[in-house]
Amino acid sequence: MSERDTQIPEEFRKKQGVLLYEMSRSGRRGLEIPASDVPPSELPAQSMLRNKINLPEVGQLEVVRYFLDLSQQNYGIESGTFPLGSCTMKYNPKVNDAAAGRFTETHPAAPEELVQGNLQIIYELQNMLAEITGMDATSTTPMAGAHGELTGIRMIKAWHFDRGDTDRTEVLVPKSAHGTNPATASMAGLKVVEIEIDADGNVDLEDLKGKVGPKTAGIMATYPSTLGTCETDIETIIQLVHEAGGLVYGDGANLNALLGQVKLGDLGFDVVHSNVHKTFSTPHGGGGPGAGPVMAKAHLAPYLPGPVVKKEGDDYKLVKPEKSIGRMGNWYGNFGILVRAYAYIMSLGEEGLKAISTDAVVNANYLKARLDPVYYSPYAHRRVMHEVPYTPKNQMIPGDKHFGTTEITKRLIDFGFHPPTVFFPLVIDQAMLFEPTESETMQGLDALADAMIQIDKEARENPDLLRSAPHGTPVGRLDEVEASRRPILRWVPEAPEVTDD
Amino acid sequence: MPAEHRSPHAYIPNTDSDRQAMLDAIGVSTPDELFADIPQDKRNPKLNLPAALSEWELLAQIDEIAAKNAHGRPSFLGAGAYNHHVPAIIDNLRSRGEFSTAYTPYQPEISQGTLQYTFELQTMVCELTGMEVANSGMYDGASGSAEAALMATRITGRKKILILDSVHPNTLEVVRTYAQGQDIEVEVVSSDDTEKIDDETACVLVQSPNHFGYIEDQAAWANAAHRNGAKMISYVNNPMSLGLFETPGTLGADIVTGEFASLGNPPNFGGPNNGIFAARMENLRQMPGRIVGQAKELNIIPDQTKELKTGYALVLLAREQFIRRERATSNICTSEALVALGTAIYLSVVGPKGLAEIARLNYDKAHYAAQKMSQVDGYQMALAGVFFNEFVLKCPLAPKEINSKLFERGVIGGVDVSDQIPDGLLLCFTELNTRQQIDELAAHLASIAKGE
Numbered sequence: 001m002s003e004r005d006t007q008i009p010e011e012f013r014k015k016q017g018v019l020l021y022e023m024s025r026s027g028r029r030g031l032e033i034p035a036s037d038v039p040p041s042e043l044p045a046q047s048m049l050r051n052k053i054n055l056p057e058v059g060q061l062e063v064v065r066y067f068l069d070l071s072q073q074n075y076g077i078e079s080g081t082f083p084l085g086s087c088t089m090k091y092n093p094k095v096n097d098a099a100a101g102r103f104t105e106t107h108p109a110a111p112e113e114l115v116q117g118n119l120q121i122i123y124e125l126q127n128m129l130a131e132i133t134g135m136d137a138t139s140t141t142p143m144a145g146a147h148g149e150l151t152g153i154r155m156i157k158a159w160h161f162d163r164g165d166t167d168r169t170e171v172l173v174p175k176s177a178h179g180t181n182p183a184t185a186s187m188a189g190l191k192v193v194e195i196e197i198d199a200d201g202n203v204d205l206e207d208l209k210g211k212v213g214p215k216t217a218g219i220m221a222t223y224p225s226t227l228g229t230c231e232t233d234i235e236t237i238i239q240l241v242h243e244a245g246g247l248v249y250g251d252g253a254n255l256n257a258l259l260g261q262v263k264l265g266d267l268g269f270d271v272v273h274s275n276v277h278k279t280f281s282t283p284h285g286g287g288g289p290g291a292g293p294v295m296a297k298a299h300l301a302p303y304l305p306g307p308v309v310k311k312e313g314d315d316y317k318l319v320k321p322e323k324s325i326g327r328m329g330n331w332y333g334n335f336g337i338l339v340r341a342y343a344y345i346m347s348l349g350e351e352g353l354k355a356i357s358t359d360a361v362v363n364a365n366y367l368k369a370r371l372d373p374v375y376y377s378p379y380a381h382r383r384v385m386h387e388v389p390y391t392p393k394n395q396m397i398p399g400d401k402h403f404g405t406t407e408i409t410k411r412l413i414d415f416g417f418h419p420p421t422v423f424f425p426l427v428i429d430q431a432m433l434f435e436p437t438e439s440e441t442m443q444g445l446d447a448l449a450d451a452m453i454q455i456d457k458e459a460r461e462n463p464d465l466l467r468s469a470p471h472g473t474p475v476g477r478l479d480e481v482e483a484s485r486r487p488i489l490r491w492v493p494e495a496p497e498v499t500d501d
Numbered sequence: 502m503p504a505e506h507r508s509p510h511a512y513i514p515n516t517d518s519d520r521q522a523m524l525d526a527i528g529v530s531t532p533d534e535l536f537a538d539i540p541q542d543k544r545n546p547k548l549n550l551p552a553a554l555s556e557w558e559l560l561a562q563i564d565e566i567a568a569k570n571a572h573g574r575p576s577f578l579g580a581g582a583y584n585h586h587v588p589a590i591i592d593n594l595r596s597r598g599e600f601s602t603a604y605t606p607y608q609p610e611i612s613q614g615t616l617q618y619t620f621e622l623q624t625m626v627c628e629l630t631g632m633e634v635a636n637s638g639m640y641d642g643a644s645g646s647a648e649a650a651l652m653a654t655r656i657t658g659r660k661k662i663l664i665l666d667s668v669h670p671n672t673l674e675v676v677r678t679y680a681q682g683q684d685i686e687v688e689v690v691s692s693d694d695t696e697k698i699d700d701e702t703a704c705v706l707v708q709s710p711n712h713f714g715y716i717e718d719q720a721a722w723a724n725a726a727h728r729n730g731a732k733m734i735s736y737v738n739n740p741m742s743l744g745l746f747e748t749p750g751t752l753g754a755d756i757v758t759g760e761f762a763s764l765g766n767p768p769n770f771g772g773p774n775n776g777i778f779a780a781r782m783e784n785l786r787q788m789p790g791r792i793v794g795q796a797k798e799l800n801i802i803p804d805q806t807k808e809l810k811t812g813y814a815l816v817l818l819a820r821e822q823f824i825r826r827e828r829a830t831s832n833i834c835t836s837e838a839l840v841a842l843g844t845a846i847y848l849s850v851v852g853p854k855g856l857a858e859i860a861r862l863n864y865d866k867a868h869y870a871a872q873k874m875s876q877v878d879g880y881q882m883a884l885a886g887v888f889f890n891e892f893v894l895k896c897p898l899a900p901k902e903i904n905s906k907l908f909e910r911g912v913i914g915g916v917d918v919s920d921q922i923p924d925g926l927l928l929c930f931t932e933l934n935t936r937q938q939i940d941e942l943a944a945h946l947a948s949i950a951k952g953e
Contacts, residue, residue, distance in 0.1 A: 010808065016613075016810040016811060016812065017613070017617065017795075017810060017811035017812055017813065019617070019620075019621050019624075020621060020849050021621065021624065028852070029851075029852050029854060029855055030588075030849065030850035030851065030852055030855070031588055031850050031851050031852075031855050033851075033855055033858045033859060033862070033932075036861075036862055036865050036866070037935060037936040038865050038866055038869035038936050038939070039865070039869065040861075040865050041864065041865050041868030041869060041872075042868075043745075043864070044716075044887045047747070048716065048746060048747055048887060049745060049746060049747060050743070050745065050746055050747045050748055050751075052853065053628065053629065053743075053744065053853040053856055053857060054628040054853065055625060055628065055848050055849070055851075055852050055853040055856065056849055056852065057852045057853065057854070058849065058850075058852065060590065060850060063590065063846065063849045063850045064590055064593075064594065066849070067594045067618070067846060067849075068594065068597070070613070070614035070615075070617055070618055071594070071597040071599040071600050071614050072599065072614070073599075073611075073612075073613040073614040073617075074599040074600060074603045074611065074612055074613070074614035074615055075599070075603065075608075075611035075612070076598050076599045076600070076601065076602035076603040076604075077598070077602035077603075078598035078599070078602050079598075079599060082604070084604055087604060089602075089604060090512075091512050092601065092602050093512060095556045095559060095560065097596065098560060099559065099560065099563045102563055102564065102567040103567060103570070103769070103770060104767040104768070104769050105572075105767055105768060106570055106768065106769070106770040107576060107578045107582055107584070107768045107770070107771075107913075108581075108582050108768065108770050108771025108772075109578045109579070109580045109581075109582060109916045110571070110576075110578060110913065111904060114570065114571035114908070114913065115570050115571070115770065116569040116570065117566045117567045117568065117569035117570040118570060118770050120566050120569065121566060128550060131548060131549055131550060132548060132550075134546065143640035143641065143644070143772065143773070143774075143837075144640060144833070144834060144835040144836065145834065145835065146832040146833055146834045146835070147640060147644070147833075149832065150682075150832060154678075154681075154682055157682070179821070179824070179825075179826045179829065179834075180832045180834050182826040182827035183825070183826060183827060183829040183831065183832035184832040185827060186827045186828070186829070186832075187651075187679075187682060187683070187831065187832050188682045188683075189682050189683040189684060192826075192827040229538070230538035230539055231538075232538060234540070235540055258539075260545070260546070260548055261536050261539060261544060261545065262536075262539045262540070262543050262544055262546065263543070263546045266543045266546060267540065267543060275835075277835065281512075283601040283602050283839065284601075284602060284603060284604050284605070284835075285600070285601055285603070285837075285838045285839030285840075285842075286600055286601075286603040286604070286605065286606065286612070286614075286615035286838040286839060286842070287604075287605040287606065287615065287619075287637065287791065287835060287836055287837075287838030288638075288640075288773070288835040288836040288837045288838050288839065288840075289772075289773030289774075289835075289836070289837045289838075289839060289840055290835045291773075305678070325678060325681070326674055326675070326677055326678030326681070327643075327671060327674040327675045327678055328644065328675065328678065329640060329641045329643055329644050329675060329772070329774070330581060330641055330642065330643035330669065330671045330672055330675065330760070330771065330774070331582070331641075331671070331770070331771025331772055331774075332770060332771055332772060333772050334640075334772040334773040334774075335769055335770040335771060335772045335773075336769040336770070336772060336773050337772070337773055338772075339563075343559055343563065345550065346551060346553070346554050346559055346562070347512075347553060347554060347555075347556075347559055348510065348512075348553055349550055349551065349552050349553030349554075350547075350548040350549075350550045351509070351553065352509065352510050352512075352513075352553050353548060353550070354548075355509035355510060355513050356512075356513060358509075358532045359509070359513050359515055359520070361532065361535050361536065362515075362520055362523055362524065362527070362532050362535065363515070363523070365523075365527045365529075365535055366523040366526055366527055368527075369523075369526045369527045369528070370526070383535060383537065383538055385535075385536075385538075410610070413608070413610060413611055418604075418608065418611065419608055422607075438512075438513045438515075439512065439513070439514070440514075441514045441515060441519070442515055442519040442522065442523055445523075464802060467801060467802065468801050468802045470610050470611075473610040473611055474610070474613045474810075474812070475609070475610055475613060475798055475810050475812035476610065476798050476799065476801070476810075477610065477798065477799045477801060478609050478610075478796035478797065478798055478799065478812050478814050479796055479797050479798070479799045480609070480796060480814050480815075480816065482796070482797070483794045483795065483796035483797075483814055483816045484794065484816040484817050484818070484819070487785070487792075487794045487816055487817060488794055488795040489620075489623060489634050489635075489785075489792055489793070489794050489795075489816070490620070490623050490624040490627050490633075490634065490635070491620070491621065491624040
């Protein structure tokens with residue numbers, strides 16, 4: 001990632017952060033547009049029409065160079081090891097892109113008879129996801145994990161209301177939960193009741209017993225948890241909530257550890273979502289698109305958002321479940337992404353999926369074995385699954401309370417790695433959460449561990465290297481506090497343009 | 502090859518001997534020991550899945566499935582998904598691994614690519630919509646509109662949403678779905694019912710061009726809303742229209758939502774999408790979604806005198822679930838960055854004049870088509886008013902019949918809207934439809950009406 005030092009004077013170096021807008025020259029264009037082959041039609045009144053559009057005017061090669069240059073400033077999975085905890089940054093197979101390419105031109109408003117291929121993909125994916133998670137029915141329409149969470153919690157709420165149980169207004173959320181969980185409960189109009197985590201990283205059963213009751217709509221449980229550990233008493237937790245009349249929502253973000261090892265449905269979960277851009281390899285895209293299909297047991301299936309695909313004879317049909325909570329998006333979910341997930345599952349099969357979870361867990365435990373002697377984990381005494389959390393307790397510098405996770409992980413960038421997830425989960429102070437995934441070789445894991453061990457040494461011998469990290473990246477650390485305090489959220493032209501339009 | 506040298510799969514590289522070395526370092530004999538925290542009686546379930554396929558077997562199967570779709574015919578489908586030309590450079594640039602396999606830009610130093618194009622696209626969205634601030638995107642226009650309505654209820658403290666009956670019916674359903682979650686009332690009103698806004702109304706959602714292709718009077722709705730302390734949400738489900746028509750911001754919109762995927766991305770059967778979301782600075786803190794801001798480098802080691810560069814970073818995170826949890830403005834996390842990239846490249850490559858020219862082509866083709874179709878015996882324009890590139894044709898037969906007979910003639914027709922407009926067929930014409938296709942469509946419709 002470091003710049004080659006070309007030893008040219010500062011004023012000749014490419015200026016960072018220059019927008020295409022700033023390279024604009026009036027009269028340039030990037031696309032040839034033909035003259036109309038129909039006569040011009042009368043336009044409506046001028047008052048209905050817009051003024052000049054302000055977009056950059058650049059040639060096509062300028063656009064290509066600009067975006068290519070931007071891409072080279074990004075670090076992706078293909079740039080190197082990407083151990084971002086809870087995000088499952090595994091290889092995104094290119095054959096999945098090829099598969100998705102067969103369907104790009106299909107139009108969502110086409111009559112069903114003309115898109116039977118698409119409907120077949122959705123139908124088969126519905127079945128495969130239900131099979132993998134041990135559930136009875138699927139809706140692939142939610143467009144991200146958080147969208148799936150909202151769907152599932154709304155379904156639980158609707159199920160209770162249908163039974164006349166209108167007083168169930170609370171959702172139990174472990175303190176270790178991802179922020180989307182409580183935010184989801186609020187969006188669903190429910191009150192969040194936080195459950196404590198004990199010293200082993202488990203949901204505190206006594207706290208749970210005290211808080212579960214007739215007002216409980218359900219619990220949102222992540223399994224394995226955000227700490228990378230499996231609840232020691234998951235079946236007890238599920239039983240307690242069920243006995244109090246509540247239902248159990250499973251946040252499937254960490255499904256990568258469970259494929260073929262156990263089915264969430266068999267453990268007692270009532271409704272779960274999966275992040276296909278995590279477990280099922282669809283590309284993260286720098287912030288999406290993903291998809292968050294929701295799988296439910298039979299008693300919740302009628303509440304799934306529509307449309308779902310049913311098969312009648314040889315025909316695939318779009319159907320709205322009989323008690324559906326409604327629609328989560330305009331069409332059928334992120335279909336282009338769903339095809340990729342489908343292709344992935346078809347490429348792996350039962351044995352392949354089990355090999356994924358096996359190696360995801362072996363790899364994380366190997367990383368743990370290499371890092372435990374040097375880095376402190378509050379849950380070192382526990383077995384971890386696919387991810388392992390640390391806190392920089394051993395690297396702290398007396399008298400410098402700011403020195404910690406940020407310094408260590410920014411320095412890791414200098415060694416050519418993407419940092420782990422930082423400051424999540426919140427229950428671990430200054431957390432660093434590493435998830436290597438099954439995609440990483442043993443040698444790659446060793447390289448990551450060696451770098452972390454070297455950084456520990458530097459923290460003692462030369463902490464300034466960590467404080468000033470990263471070096472050689474397109475920008476160094478940014479003043480994010482000031483950027484939020486005095487936000488500049490768009491480019492503004494400096495002087496009015498004089499044109500002849 | 503001996504077993505110890507074999508990895509489980511091309512995507513799972515560690516061999517048995519790698520794994521054995523790792524298990525030794527961990528201190529267990531088998532991987533199963535690592536799964537001991539899972540209830541043992543539920544372990545190792547059977548997964549009834551098809552046998553794994555190699556790349557060529559997979560693609561052969563995919564091709565077999567794709568063959569069941571209708572391919573390569575002229576199409577006049579619109580209704581919120583538009584066939585516009587996707588410039589060749591877009592796929593090429595967008596499929597670069599540094600863009601497609603990157604994560605959400607939480608580490609700005611190694612994500613300036615994603616952050617910079619997002620900042621620039623936020624600027625472009627503001628320019629196109631006439632608004633002051635835009636976020637980095639929502640899942641799609643429909644869910645974005647639902648979130649805009651929720652935002653309006655938070656700002657005004659009121660619990661009633663009005664929606665015009667000319668909004669896309671699927672979007673109406675999405676807004677209802679979101680509103681039900683928070684006991685918010687949704688009332689459907691017709692295009693001229695501005696007096697329905699009162700002091701209990703949080704907002705009105707107006708789609709223009711509407712589901713039937715026609716321009717709504719956004720200014721009238723904005724004025725009525727503001728007179729009553731409510732918000733006007735303008736929903737742009739046909740983004741190319743912004744190349745020609747007045748911006749929602751100028752017409753008084755408080756929030757603009759929309760579906761921009763069709764600028765720079767193929768239809769993809771309706772997903773993934775790119776829901777834009779723009780507002781006024783005074784409502785910034787209530788906006789959902791990620792926002793990118795400009796930032797300067799920190800001068801970390803004080804005795805360094807290097808020039809501090811300009812960069813971009815996610816800002817105002819205190820609105821979001823990561824920090825605010827149950828008090829967040831939304832639960833949204835991952836959205837649609839790669840689709841937004843397609844739009845950013847598109848707008849960069851067509852430029853201001855290009856967008857205006859393409860929009861004009863859409864307008865002219867659709868108006869030429871309207872003239873030709875309404876001249877065919879038995880057909881007439883169902884609605885009056887100003888339209889962009891879509892309109893509703895009243896047909897002599899049920900639109901379902903018309904579409905079926907068109908398909909026999911090798912053409913994919915329009916969207917059947919007869920549930921809302923009697924015998925109504927919604928036809929869309931973009932820059933990709935040729936004069937010949939339009940003339941032939943008119944000829945087909947004529948022969949169908951004659952019972953041929």
